[in-house]
Amino acid sequence: MKVLIVDDEPDIRRIAKLGLARVGGMEVVEATNGTEALARAKEDHPDAVLLDVMMPGLDGPSTLARLREDPATSGIPVVFLTAKAIATEVDRLKSLGAAGVLTKPFDPMTLARELRGVLGIP
Amino acid sequence: MTAPWDDELAELRAVYLREARGRIDELDRALDLLDRDGSDARALQDLRRGFHAFTGSGATYGLPAVSALGLEAERRCTAVGSGPAVASDLESWRAAVNGLRREIAGADPQAPAAEAVSAGGERPMPSVLIVQEDEAEREALVRALGQESFAVRATAGPEGALAALSGHLPDALIVDAAGDPAAAFALVERLRAQAGGERPVVLVVARHGGVLDRVEAIHCGADGHFTKPIDLVALVRRLRFLLDREEAEAPRILSVEDDPQQAAFLRTVLGSAGYEFRAVEDPARLESELAAFRPDLVLMDVLLPGVSGYDLVRSLRQDERHATLPVIVLTTQGELDSRIEAARAGGDEHLVKPVSPALLLSTVAARVERGRFLRLLVERDGLTGLLTHTALLERARVVIAKKRRDPSRQASCIMIDLDRFKAVNDDHGHPTGDQVLVRLAGLLRARLRQADVVGRYGGEEFAVVLEDLTADDATRLVERLRTEFAGIEHRSREGAAFRVTFSAGLAGLQDGESVSAWVHAADRALYAAKEGGRNRVAVAPPR
Numbered sequence: 001m002k003v004l005i006v007d008d009e010p011d012i013r014r015i016a017k018l019g020l021a022r023v024g025g026m027e028v029v030e031a032t033n034g035t036e037a038l039a040r041a042k043e044d045h046p047d048a049v050l051l052d053v054m055m056p057g058l059d060g061p062s063t064l065a066r067l068r069e070d071p072a073t074s075g076i077p078v079v080f081l082t083a084k085a086i087a088t089e090v091d092r093l094k095s096l097g098a099a100g101v102l103t104k105p106f107d108p109m110t111l112a113r114e115l116r117g118v119l120g121i122p
Numbered sequence: 123m124t125a126p127w128d129d130e131l132a133e134l135r136a137v138y139l140r141e142a143r144g145r146i147d148e149l150d151r152a153l154d155l156l157d158r159d160g161s162d163a164r165a166l167q168d169l170r171r172g173f174h175a176f177t178g179s180g181a182t183y184g185l186p187a188v189s190a191l192g193l194e195a196e197r198r199c200t201a202v203g204s205g206p207a208v209a210s211d212l213e214s215w216r217a218a219v220n221g222l223r224r225e226i227a228g229a230d231p232q233a234p235a236a237e238a239v240s241a242g243g244e245r246p247m248p249s250v251l252i253v254q255e256d257e258a259e260r261e262a263l264v265r266a267l268g269q270e271s272f273a274v275r276a277t278a279g280p281e282g283a284l285a286a287l288s289g290h291l292p293d294a295l296i297v298d299a300a301g302d303p304a305a306a307f308a309l310v311e312r313l314r315a316q317a318g319g320e321r322p323v324v325l326v327v328a329r330h331g332g333v334l335d336r337v338e339a340i341h342c343g344a345d346g347h348f349t350k351p352i353d354l355v356a357l358v359r360r361l362r363f364l365l366d367r368e369e370a371e372a373p374r375i376l377s378v379e380d381d382p383q384q385a386a387f388l389r390t391v392l393g394s395a396g397y398e399f400r401a402v403e404d405p406a407r408l409e410s411e412l413a414a415f416r417p418d419l420v421l422m423d424v425l426l427p428g429v430s431g432y433d434l435v436r437s438l439r440q441d442e443r444h445a446t447l448p449v450i451v452l453t454t455q456g457e458l459d460s461r462i463e464a465a466r467a468g469g470d471e472h473l474v475k476p477v478s479p480a481l482l483l484s485t486v487a488a489r490v491e492r493g494r495f496l497r498l499l500v501e502r503d504g505l506t507g508l509l510t511h512t513a514l515l516e517r518a519r520v521v522i523a524k525k526r527r528d529p530s531r532q533a534s535c536i537m538i539d540l541d542r543f544k545a546v547n548d549d550h551g552h553p554t555g556d557q558v559l560v561r562l563a564g565l566l567r568a569r570l571r572q573a574d575v576v577g578r579y580g581g582e583e584f585a586v587v588l589e590d591l592t593a594d595d596a597t598r599l600v601e602r603l604r605t606e607f608a609g610i611e612h613r614s615r616e617g618a619a620f621r622v623t624f625s626a627g628l629a630g631l632q633d634g635e636s637v638s639a640w641v642h643a644a645d646r647a648l649y650a651a652k653e654g655g656r657n658r659v660a661v662a663p664p665r
Contacts, residue, residue, distance in 0.1 A: 014134050
């Protein structure tokens with residue numbers, strides 16, 4: 001399983017990669033912003049995108065919208081990663097068409113499991 | 123136990139801590155800019171982004187206090203919006219930045235341990251006192267624990283240990299009983315007899331692991347027993363476990379369920395996942411169980427004898443104390459109608475029986491976590507970050523319940539009121555008054571223990587509940603706080619320097635006393651302190 005991690009914070013990318021790749025045994029590609037994410041998604045065909053919400057430039061929700069517009073990437077499930085763990089925000093993000101929402105801070109040891117859970121992959 | 127990625131994780135953590143220092147400096151720079159111009163849009167944005175990054179990353183890197191500090195400061199950024207930020211905002215952000223700096227320094231094994239010990243952060247590194255005669259063994263222990271981010275002190279014999287214990291108690295004591303077992307056990311007994319002495323985790327090391335040694339060790343109050351040669355990995359693991367157990371309680375789940383089989387199923391599933399579980403069969407007992415058990419989540423069956431679960435949820439929601447308590451409704455009925463009914467009644471989630479264990483666990487985990495987070499938001503006063511009035515009384519009730527179970531427990535309630543605070547607001551303006559409140563809150567937080575209950579009771583009135591201290595010790599503690607606070611020089615926005623004092627009333631908890639009687643007694647004592655001329659502590663007479 002290949003996951004695209006999109007976050008502008010390098011420390012979050014690093015530890016998310018450790019959680020998904022080393023602990024979870026997934027293949028990981030990274031992008032540092034929304035624009036880069038669009039290119040990576042198109043080229044690398046990830047099975048899922050783990051997408052930060054608050055990023056400078058193209059933010060998470062706009063990136064999701066752009067991914068949906070392009071037939072090459074519209075089918076890739078997107079899971080938001082947000083530090084704003086309140087119910088209304090989570091509901092709002094889900095209503096945008098995300099497969100799920102994971103919250104920051106997260107436990108790197110269980111991140112892969114949680115991602116699988118959200119995506120419904122055993 | 124080590125995992126193959128432990129080294130990588132440690133490496134990432136080191137990088138994170140190193141970079142965090144630079145980010146904290148950036149926060150400082152933004153605050154300096156805001157000092158000059160509270161509406162500096164760029165600085166406000168940088169500040170918010172900076173705190174936001176700490177919110178998301180702190181606990182991810184094993185530093186929950188960093189996330190908590192970031193979140194609190196970030197919320198204030200949101201509230202301030204495009205500004206202007208006033209003095210109390212800046213004060214609160216500075217406090218957050220200082221807290222972050224302390225937490226980061228405390229987590230960095232490169233940083234000197236002494237700095238971490240002296241810093242009174244919300245969650246400092248656990249301190250360990252080692253009593254070990256053999257120098258080589260002592261050094262080995264110091265090194266091993268130092269690498270594990272413990273703040274370590276070491277001494278050769280019981281004499282040095284007694285001196286060390288007369289000051290600040292460590293979180294853990296490791297004592298070698300191989301040379302002179304009697305002296306080692308006496309030391310542990312001395313520690314346990316001290317005020318607050320039941321808190322530290324005690325590990326005893328002996329030459330051979332005879333049953334008698336073990337019994338003796340446990341009898342004198344040790345939590346664990348190791349034989350030489352010491353397995354350092356096992357010792358550190360045990361220490362962490364014991365310390366964590368002190369810190370984090372297992373979430374409590376209360377089930378309202380009249381079917382014993384269903385209750386047993388829930389107990390098995392949730393119990394094995396580490397939850398504390400209790401079931402109520404009789405809905406009439408719900409109210410008392412809520413108060414006694416203080417659940418983090420309620421699982422509500424719908425079909426109950428004589429009453430509907432929906433009605434119980436409704437009545438529960440009418441009580442503001444349970445406003446944030448997550449409720450999961452369990453039904454056997456079909457989907458849509460009962461889902462609507464559950465939502466109408468105020469349930470957070472709806473599960474149809476039979477529930478799969480995996481679904482139950484994931485739903486409960488998510489709701490408990492969110493509930494705890496919401497409670498954190500609701501229970502804290504926006505300005506000072508202390509407990510609110512309601513939350514404080516709730517905690518006081520828990521202390522009373524503990525005393526009911528164990529009458530030997532001691533607790534004091536202290537009401538604190540700033541003297542002539544109206545004049546501060548009148549003379550220097552409300553923002554400066556707010557700053558004084560924040561300052562007192564900071565002092566209380568820094569000087570009191572993690573487990574102490576500290577709240578803003580209203581306006582300029584604060585309340586503290588201290589457990590496991592005699593009324594005399596508590597009085598001495600409050601006296602110290604009073605003189606320390608009176609010595610603080612405050613500054614108004616115009617630069618005028620002034621001092622503020624407080625008066626305090628203290629009441630020791632009596633057997634069988636209610637919350638209101640206890641708080642009232644402290645309030646009366648406070649009144650007496652005010653009448654007696656202010657800037658003093660008065661103690662309530664026995665009732």
